[in-house]
Amino acid sequence: MRHKSFLTLFLMLALALSLSIGSKSFAGGDHMTDGSFSKASDLRLALNSLLREHVFLAAAATDAALGERNAEFQAAAGSLDANSVDLSKAVGSVYGLDAEKAFLPLWRKHIGFFVDYTVGVAANDKAKQEKAVADLVQYTKDFGAFIHSASPSHPTNVVAELVKTHVLTLKAVVDAQAAKNWAKADSEIRTAAGHMQMIADPLAQAIVNQFPNKFAQR
Amino acid sequence: MKIVLESFSLLILIFLFIFGLDLYRDGITNAESQSSKTETENIDIKLFSFKPDMVEIPVGTTVVWTNSDAIEHSVTNGTPDKLGGAFDSDFFTEGQTFTFTFDKPGTYPYFCKRHNSMMGEIKVVPAIP
Ligand SMILES: [Cu+2]
Numbered sequence: 001m002r003h004k005s006f007l008t009l010f011l012m013l014a015l016a017l018s019l020s021i022g023s024k025s026f027a028g029g030d031h032m033t034d035g036s037f038s039k040a041s042d043l044r045l046a047l048n049s050l051l052r053e054h055v056f057l058a059a060a061a062t063d064a065a066l067g068e069r070n071a072e073f074q075a076a077a078g079s080l081d082a083n084s085v086d087l088s089k090a091v092g093s094v095y096g097l098d099a100e101k102a103f104l105p106l107w108r109k110h111i112g113f114f115v116d117y118t119v120g121v122a123a124n125d126k127a128k129q130e131k132a133v134a135d136l137v138q139y140t141k142d143f144g145a146f147i148h149s150a151s152p153s154h155p156t157n158v159v160a161e162l163v164k165t166h167v168l169t170l171k172a173v174v175d176a177q178a179a180k181n182w183a184k185a186d187s188e189i190r191t192a193a194g195h196m197q198m199i200a201d202p203l204a205q206a207i208v209n210q211f212p213n214k215f216a217q218r
Numbered sequence: 219m220k221i222v223l224e225s226f227s228l229l230i231l232i233f234l235f236i237f238g239l240d241l242y243r244d245g246i247t248n249a250e251s252q253s254s255k256t257e258t259e260n261i262d263i264k265l266f267s268f269k270p271d272m273v274e275i276p277v278g279t280t281v282v283w284t285n286s287d288a289i290e291h292s293v294t295n296g297t298p299d300k301l302g303g304a305f306d307s308d309f310f311t312e313g314q315t316f317t318f319t320f321d322k323p324g325t326y327p328y329f330c331k332r333h334n335s336m337m338g339e340i341k342v343v344p345a346i347p
Contacts (some may be wrong), residue, residue, distance in 0.1 A: 095265070102266040105335030142333065145289030149265045156288045 040215040043094075044204035050087050051196035055170065057083055058111065059189045062118045062174045077115075084108055094207050094214075095150045106146055110139050110163075114170065121178045133171070140164045151206040162199050169195050258282055261338070263291050266330075268338035276345045280319040288312045291330045298334040302326065 061076035084107050092100025113135045120128030144160030169192035176185035208215045257279040262269045264286040275281065283293050290309035293316050296302030304326060307316035320326070320342040330336035 098267050098269070099265050102336070106266060106333065142289055145287050146266055149287045 040204070040208040043090075043207060043215060044201060046090055047200035047204050048197055050083060050090060051200050052193045053083050054080070054087070055189065055193040055196060058114060058170060059173050059177075059185075059192070062114065062170075063177050063185075065115070065118050066122050066174070066177050068122075080111060081108070084111065091150075094211065099150055103146065106142065110136060110143070110167070113139060114174070117171065118174050121174055136167045136171075137164065140167060147203070151203070151210050153206050153209065154203070159199075162202075165195055166192070166199065260284065262286055263293075263336075266291075266333055266336055268328075268336060271338040272341070273339075274341040274343060275320060277320060277323050277342050278345060279342070280317055281340060283307070283316045285310055285312055285314055285316075290332060291336065292332060293318075293328055293338075294331050295326055295328050297327055297337070298329055302328070 057076055057080040061073055061080055064070075064073035064076055084104060087107060088100050088104040091103045113132050116135070117129055117132035120126075120132055140160040140163040141156070143163045144154075144156040144158070147154050147159045148156040169188065173185055173188040173192055176182075176188050257276065259273055259275050259279055259281045261273065261281060261283045263283055266287060268283070273281070285291050288311075290311045292309050293305065293307040294301070295304040295306060305318045305328075307318075309332065310316055320340060323342045323344050326340040326342065328338050328340065
């Protein structure tokens with residue numbers, strides 16, 4: 001039990017830290033003009049922060065769900081969704097309102113599948129787990145297609161593979177949490193968070209290449 | 219020198235005249251072929267949205283949906299909770315189109331079966347006599 005509360009404390013600290021970094025880089029008025037990013041570095045930093053935050057919050061939510069701590073799960077899920085909304089706004093600031101509106105339900109969908117997977121693990125329901133994994137794998141293609149439509153220089157399959165790694169690294173977190181292997185869970189959280197750079201950096205670069213007039217190369 | 223300039227300008231004028239005529243003829247051909255057929259309305263499916271998502275058309279109009287995303291979408295009458303049954307393209311992918319002619323006035327909501335958040339609406343109004 002001591003391990004568990006330590007993990008919760010750690011996650012809360014990590015969350016607080018990532019939230020403060022996220023809000024500084026994303027919402028900081030001095031870095032943004034008209035809700036968009038003026039510098040390429042701001043965009044890259046914001047995407048990295050938001051996507052890492054996504055991993056920490058998702059891990060907090062799945063940990064609470066597996067521990068049947070409902071109030072904690074609801075809180076984490078609420079913050080996770082606020083992060084999704086911020087991400088969609090970042091997408092919207094680059095690609096426009098239509099893209100923002102289309103991105104949000106698409107992104108939320110994979111979180112729903114993750115909740116399904118976690119519920120399947122908690123209930124030891126193999127069929128539910130397999131269905132959730134199949135849904136997640138299919139989802140990676142959808143996400144790849146979305147990014148390809150927005151930034152055609154990103155091949156659908158490459159993005160899908162990157163998102164697949166995200167899905168697999170987060171699945172490893174849930175599996176370790178379910179096995180109450182906290183050392184592994186924490187190290188998998190670091191792996192999953194670290195991998196987000198593999199998505200955020202190329203995405204930011206593609207956006208900057210696509211809209212060279214919008215971003216100062218700094 | 220003056221003669222050279224003048225003949226050059228004349229050449230440009232002749233070129234513009236022929237090219238202009240050609241454009242003009244193209245426009246007429248298109249207009250003719252359109253008026254002999256039924257009206258068409260084009261909807262693009264791009265970035266997981268129907269563009270435009272709301273259209274109003276006179277009865278008899280043919281709507282053409284073109285999928286510009288690298289993933290399968292569908293154009294399915296109704297809502298995810300309640301299917302309409304008037305039309306269902308089933309899945310079609312990038313570069314493919316789905317065509318449907320609306321013969322009855324009414325409001326036709328539609329969505330994508332794979333991405334339920336993608337929704338659109340066709341409002342079919344009686345033809346102006
Ligand atoms: Cu779709």
